[in-house]
Amino acid sequence: xxxxxxxxxxxxxxxxxxxxxxxxxxxxxxxxxxxxxxxxxxxxxxxxxxxxxxxxxxxxxxxxxxxxxxxxxxxxxxxxxxxxxxxxxxxxxxxxxxxxxxxxxxxxxxxxxxxxxxxxxxxxxxxxxxxxxxxxxxxxxxxxxxxxxxxxxxxxxxxxxxxxxxxxxxxxxxxxxxxxxxxxxxxxxxxxxxxxxxxxxxxxxxxxxxxxxxxxxxxxxxxxxxxxxxxxxxxxxxxxxxxxxxxxxxxxxxxxxxxxxxxxxxxxxxxxxxxxxxxxxxxxxxxxxxxxxxxxxxxxxxxxxxxxxxxxxxxxxxxxxxxxxxxxxxxxxxxxxxxxxxxxxxxxxxxxxxx
Amino acid sequence: xxxxxxxxxxxxxxxxxxxxxxxxxxxxxxxxxxxxxxxxxxxxxxxxxxxxxxxxxxxxxxxxxxxxxxxxxxxxxxxxxxxxxxxxxxxxxxxxxxxxxxxxxxxxxxxxxxxxxxxxxxxxxxxxxxxxxxxxxxxxxxxxxxxxxxxxxxxxxxxxxxxxxxxxxxxxxxxxxxxxxxxxxxxxxxxxxxxxxxxxxxxxxxxxxxxxxxxxxxxxxxxxxxxxxxxxxxxxxxxxxxxxxxxxxxxxxxxxxxxxxxxxxxxxxxxxxxxxxxxxxxxxxxxxxxxxxxxxxxxxxxxxxxxxxxxxxxxxxxxxxxxxxxxxxxxxxxxxxxxxxxxxxxxxxxxxxxx
DNA sequence: CTGAAAGCGCTTACAG
DNA sequence: CTGAAAGCGCTTACAG
Numbered sequence: 001x002x003x004x005x006x007x008x009x010x011x012x013x014x015x016x017x018x019x020x021x022x023x024x025x026x027x028x029x030x031x032x033x034x035x036x037x038x039x040x041x042x043x044x045x046x047x048x049x050x051x052x053x054x055x056x057x058x059x060x061x062x063x064x065x066x067x068x069x070x071x072x073x074x075x076x077x078x079x080x081x082x083x084x085x086x087x088x089x090x091x092x093x094x095x096x097x098x099x100x101x102x103x104x105x106x107x108x109x110x111x112x113x114x115x116x117x118x119x120x121x122x123x124x125x126x127x128x129x130x131x132x133x134x135x136x137x138x139x140x141x142x143x144x145x146x147x148x149x150x151x152x153x154x155x156x157x158x159x160x161x162x163x164x165x166x167x168x169x170x171x172x173x174x175x176x177x178x179x180x181x182x183x184x185x186x187x188x189x190x191x192x193x194x195x196x197x198x199x200x201x202x203x204x205x206x207x208x209x210x211x212x213x214x215x216x217x218x219x220x221x222x223x224x225x226x227x228x229x230x231x232x233x234x235x236x237x238x239x240x241x242x243x244x245x246x247x248x249x250x251x252x253x254x255x256x257x258x259x260x261x262x263x264x265x266x267x268x269x270x271x272x273x274x275x276x277x278x279x280x281x282x283x284x285x286x287x288x289x290x291x292x293x294x295x296x297x298x299x300x301x302x303x304x305x306x307x308x309x310x311x312x313x314x315x316x317x318x319x320x321x322x323x324x325x326x327x328x329x330x331x332x333x334x335x336x337x338x339x340x341x342x343x344x345x346x347x348x349x350x351x352x353x354x355x
Numbered sequence: 356x357x358x359x360x361x362x363x364x365x366x367x368x369x370x371x372x373x374x375x376x377x378x379x380x381x382x383x384x385x386x387x388x389x390x391x392x393x394x395x396x397x398x399x400x401x402x403x404x405x406x407x408x409x410x411x412x413x414x415x416x417x418x419x420x421x422x423x424x425x426x427x428x429x430x431x432x433x434x435x436x437x438x439x440x441x442x443x444x445x446x447x448x449x450x451x452x453x454x455x456x457x458x459x460x461x462x463x464x465x466x467x468x469x470x471x472x473x474x475x476x477x478x479x480x481x482x483x484x485x486x487x488x489x490x491x492x493x494x495x496x497x498x499x500x501x502x503x504x505x506x507x508x509x510x511x512x513x514x515x516x517x518x519x520x521x522x523x524x525x526x527x528x529x530x531x532x533x534x535x536x537x538x539x540x541x542x543x544x545x546x547x548x549x550x551x552x553x554x555x556x557x558x559x560x561x562x563x564x565x566x567x568x569x570x571x572x573x574x575x576x577x578x579x580x581x582x583x584x585x586x587x588x589x590x591x592x593x594x595x596x597x598x599x600x601x602x603x604x605x606x607x608x609x610x611x612x613x614x615x616x617x618x619x620x621x622x623x624x625x626x627x628x629x630x631x632x633x634x635x636x637x638x639x640x641x642x643x644x645x646x647x648x649x650x651x652x653x654x655x656x657x658x659x660x661x662x663x664x665x666x667x668x669x670x671x672x673x674x675x676x677x678x679x680x681x682x683x684x685x686x687x688x689x690x691x692x693x694x695x696x697x698x699x700x701x702x703x704x705x706x707x708x709x710x
Numbered sequence: 711c712t713g714a715a716a717g718c719g720c721t722t723a724c725a726g
Numbered sequence: 727c728t729g730a731a732a733g734c735g736c737t738t739a740c741a742g
Binding site: 014015058060061062063064065067068075082083084086089090092093096097100105106107108109110112117120121123124126127128129147150151152261264265268286287288289290291292293 | 369370413415416417418419420422423430437438439441444445447448451452455460461462463464465467472475476478479481482483484502505506507616619620623641642643644645646647648
Binding site for chain 2: 711712713718
């Protein structure tokens with residue numbers, strides 16, 4: 001027995017369309033459309049027949065067709081440099097949670113800190129008609145952002161403001177947070193504080209470096225900076241050398257999680273004790289910093305709040321294009337654990353989240 | 356001066372269409388379409404005019420319209436339970452990297468281990484016409500997967516096979532990896548090995564528990580399991596009690612990263628020394644386990660390979676629907692550090708990735 | 711090599 | 727309350 005395909009079909013499997021539903025329910029496609037979209041003016045009996053047909057066919061509207069008709073997609077895009085960094089992972093989580101409360105989906109994309117990929121993701125999101133884009137940009141001065149704004153898709157810049165385009169942005173007090181951290185080390189009597197990190201050209205890192213520099217200079221201490229221009233991986237060895245041979249610091253200020261991780265790694269390897277021989281404070285917090293020995297004192301960013309606020313600002317913008325651009329700067333918080341030299345006991349608590 | 360809007364337009368801003376390009380280039384829309392898609396039979400002079408118009412207008416094709424015409428979207432979906440878990444973060448990274456090599460985009464979504472969200476994400480992806488879906492399912496027996504397969508969108512199950520639908524899957528030797536880990540603890544002379552974790556109902560966790568159980572039973576040691584049914588958060592305290600009051604174990608086998616984290620937290624708080632008083636091995640690796648004191652011995656999954664292979668299998672499936680279903684089971688590896696009782700010195704290396 | 715016609719699946723006015 | 731017509735932006739045959 002030979003199976004015969006309808007000639008116009010290319011695939012055996014196909015999603016049911018609104019016409020299929022209409023036919024099965026014995027009504028016109030318009031009625032189905034109205035029933036789906038909760039339009040009034042549909043008699044109850046008809047609505048029920050339509051619902052039954054929809055369920056029977058497992059019908060879901062074709063998003064492409066809806067979008068082509070100008071309907072919002074109820075989707076926002078989120079572009080982050082690196083999902084493996086806990087900061088962005090938590091940010092993403094918060095964005096998603098907040099978006100869901102507003103019945104929006106989030107299309108997440110990672111750029112790997114690569115401007116070309118970032119541009120591609122942006123382009124895809126525009127082509128796919130997301131209603132707005134949240135972006136932690138790896139290249140805030142990319143001209144492509146202008147193209148995006150010209151299409152009318154609203155953007156909100158998180159962590160790093162965009163240059164050359166007027167968009168809402170959410171930042172953190174990178175300068176102040178760093179300055180406080182370094183001052184804390186100074187209060188502990190540290191005299192040779194080394195600042196280490198990566199991606200020196202990035203705006204947040206620049207601000208953190210500045211915070212370090214001004215704190216140290218204000219105390220008449222030497223400025224000791226070892227920050228790689230590019231992304232992580234290569235500093236480890238260089239840092240090891242700096243520590244031992246050149247600088248012999250009595251404290252380290254690490255500019256982000258990876259820098260903190262690498263610092264601890266080297267210190268362990270060289271059997272340098274923290275905090276007695278070298279104190280350590282890192283920018284950015286993560287779970288594991290609670291369980292290292294000693295636990296790491298950090299500058300914590302209000303990640304959840306950043307993500308959640310970003311969504312709200314973006315959705316607001318979606319509704320009212322005309323409103324003036326906002327710039328939000330959130331405070332950081334110094335979380336004292338014991339790598340800075342503070343006594344450990346006071347800070348060991350068992351936190352059980354109750355949500 | 357009153358600005359007049361073209362009456363048919365709803366928004367001031369709008370993306371240029373293929374007609375705009377055609378008009379500007381002085382050709383028909385078909386010619387533009389052909390030029391864009393690299394079709395032959397377009398005279399070079401015309402092609403150039405079209406390209407110029409495209410660039411001038413910053414034209415990009417409307418994805419919705421293309422999809423409606425049945426063109427593949429060059430996008431695959433990826434659904435994971437939780438992006439904040441390093442395992443999934445790295446998996447996601449690998450998926451993306453491999454997809455990019457094949458010119459595919461990845462639409463990432465997190466389900467928060469919530470079946471309802473997972474279903475919603477699946478539905479969205481189908482509605483949005485992704486070419487295939489990679490899923491780490493939080494509810495592998497969800498009937499909705501049948502709906503997805505009925506639409507013809509191929510799926511590949513990662514980490515946890517789907518029940519009731521025939522899809523390719525990639526798993527890991529959870530049983531064997533766990534059994535080896537526990538046997539390693541036994542070789543160290545440990546007699547009271549406690550197995551802790553969360554999500555007891557999940558297939559991978561079940562297999563890991565089984566590996567633990569059979570290793571312990573084979574050695575005539577007591578079976579000591581403290582595994583919560585639901586997700587993390589609540590066990591910490593319970594575990595603390597178990598340790599001290601009830602069980603007094605001399606080793607812990609933690610079933611995943613969170614369980615390992617919580618274990619260390621409790622042990623630190625109770626000032627129980629690892630590995631002398633209690634040895635510890637965790638399932639799943641992450642960067643921070645290298646820098647804790649002591650560094651944590653773990654069962655490592657080949658995360659990169661899982662992600663990369665999953666993409667290849669999925670894209671393969673995209674091309675040839677008929678091929679028979681594959682099931683791939685990848686080996687784990689016991690990474691010896693020192694929390695298990697092994698001497699530390701031999702394993703301290705400085706790894707500098709050269710990529 | 712190039713274009714007018716028809717249609718992808720839906721929805722927005724427009725008529726009943 | 728309901729449906730036939732026209733169109734969203736593109737592409738697949740069909741004619742030149």
